[in-house]
Amino acid sequence: MPATCSVPSPGLPSLFDADTADAPDAAREQRALVALSMVPGVGPGRVRALLARFGSAAVAMEAPLAALAEVPGIGPQTARAVRAFDAHAAVEAQLDQAARVGARLVASWDDRFPRLLRQIYDPPSFLWMRGTLTDADDRAIAIVGTRRATDYGKRLAAEFAAELVRHGFTIVSGLAYGIDAAAHRAALDAGGRTLAVLGSGVDRIYPARHTRLARAITEQGALLSEYALGAKPDAVNFPRRNRIISGLTRGTLVVEAFETGGALITARLALEQNREVFALPSPAHSPAGRGANQLIQQGHAKLVLTVGDILDELGLAAPPPPS
Template sequence: MTRGQPSPDLADWLRLTLIPGIGGERQRRLLRAFGLPGAIFQASHQALADVVGDTAARQVHDHDASEHIATTLDWLAQPGNHLLTLADAAYPPRLLEIPDPPTLLYVKGDVGLLNRPGLAIVGARSATPQGESNAAAFAGALAGSGLTIISGLALGIDAAAHTGALDADGATIAVIGTGADRIYPARNQALARHIVAHGAIVTEFPLGTQVAAHNFPRRNRIISGLAQGVLVVEAALNSGSLITARLASEQGREVFAIPGSIHSPQSKGCHRLIRDGAKLVETAEDILEEAVFAGYDAPASPPPPATDATPTGTDPDSARLLVALGHDPVSLDTLAARTGLTADALYAILLSLELDGQLARLPGGRFQRLT
């Protein structure tokens, strides 16, 4: 329900989701058995126990959530805050398709975005500069075509995807693993405010929910569930992004992946997805040509990757070094072997190129070309 229009039974919906030990599966069982939440709380102990067991049945009647409900209704009265139940007409139909749709959705921002066609862009938190650049470029191009970009507000690829969509004056949704009154990580506070102003933040977790590792896999099913497809930009083999991709496949969503260097740990997850059937993509058109996105005008492609041609407008030593860098992270010793330049000469050129935005300094004393 939207601000200023709370339904008479909204307190019962909140009460249902706040009962300890009764998660989404049991909530849906009770709803199937009794209908709306009000009928659940009017049912006898034995009737409840027949559905969810004796211990859970006692919790249904005994747990007092009145204070939390009052706090949530106060939050709902604030501009831009919304609360959707499974019974609301505005509840995203794509989420109703997944096996475990959230009983409630807390939304800050434009609730209408949840029903627009969207693509999820996910990837590594410890992304490479090139990975973040790719995420932003794809997000900007696809948002410019009318797709809503969906991600998880994490550092790295997620933040780059949200930023790319916003920079293109497009729409973006951040699905978070905390309460709607908590933003994690703190470094993304400013980005979160920008998203609320020009998009939406969504969570299934009650107000006050703090950071907990087990909440993020649950969050991931909503990211993929809201979207028609998922693009993985960078992911290590143990990345949570692979969980999102697996959930997307199980939900019948399209899965896309951007390939990378065979030497980069952050590319191995994408390469595995491609081997397992994900579509390899190099441009935004590769995504938009899929039937699921039929009807969208293809935008301009993200800038193509740099070639090994000698860059124009660059002095000969810098140009030689850029060619020697290639597109994979390399060490100073490798650059010295490739160029024949001394360490002092290399450091001077590398610093100049770094200040010019043409390369990035990576952990472990490595360097990577950005242009």
């Protein structure tokens, strides 16, 4: 899959996007960050804990066993795993795979890291990316909903995605069946940008049936993940990645959701991030829409009928037409 990212800093492998004054130090730190994230038992939360304690992934990787074990959430077993990990081999394997699939790593301190995502209470330490991120992506809306969407729901998701694109928004979703796919496709068809946040490595497209859609997204947006290249789409990854979907955006639009499911998790996370939540009403007797209707009924989501309702709530106007 072709990469459309800008050329990395001189001397850095094709893995990195590093806009820093000291490229060698940036390369060392990013390599250490990749290695740390791949240590068995060290997920995104523990990476953040180690960075908070040591201030640097490179320092954490070389810290004494006792100091590592004292970090909250680490303990002796994980500390031993950090010290025993073959960081060089792990990073080289990631470099090789990144070159094969055209992936980049964007660390949280890089200028290219999404500004809105940096503001949430638990931002990822880095993102893997296939495609591009631009300043225009600050004006983003998430469109989420059930995988088992009705034709009505998919049509509404597509209509709102296309209209939001015409108002200058990037559409963010999770590449799943149903509402996610309808929103991504409509954004692409409207000539807009769309970002897909994965619960797997950006080289492990899930569902596999969306491989062609994923390729198109890299050409008009990006695939993003906090999980290592090669990471499987484990069920536990998806609720956690939802905070990134909501965190990338000004607001989240729920289009059809059952009473339980990922869309409601994303809505809750958006509220916790102090972001707006919108919902489209569904027919009263539609099981696929009960979750969205309940969000409205309970006051957790603002009922919207048009894109204009979203613009009004966000206090945003449509961008001026091109001269």
